[in-house]
């Protein structure tokens with residue numbers, strides 16, 4: 001194979017990689033970060049139990065202002081989904097919810113998170129951080 005043909009093959013291959021990795025351009029940049037933070041106004045602990053398609057992260061207890069986080073790459077073929085059971089005390093009552101916090105195949109937020117998918121857990125429900133407007137949007141009531 002002549003060096004010129006080899007070069008054009010390599011270029012073609014690189015183009016395929018770049019095209020396949022859209023919309024996050026480049027392999028490293030495709031990593032996403034998911035955060036769940038306890039912002040409960042009563043400062044009580046939050047219990048979360050999260051799982052993805054192929055992992056169960058077990059029970060975690062987040063004290064006020066603590067957060068749990070995960071880094072991962074989207075699986076564009078099978079989909080990437082994170083789901084959590086959440087539980088906390090509110091005025092002596094147990095509040096519970098099961099929430100899909102990430103799904104690359106389905107729109108669950110008004111604006112998709114690009115790199116950092118942040119959730120704030122509060123007494124009224126979950127707030128999603130809008131990376132564009134830099135503000136918290138109320139999304140999911142309990």
Ligand SMILES: *[C@@H]1O[C@H](CO)[C@@H](O)[C@H](O)[C@H]1NC(C)=O
Nearest residue numbers: 044045060061062063064066
């Ligand atoms: C959360 O708070 C409890 C009670 O104050 C404390 O015992 C525990 O170590 C804290 N957990 C973490 C992970 O900071």
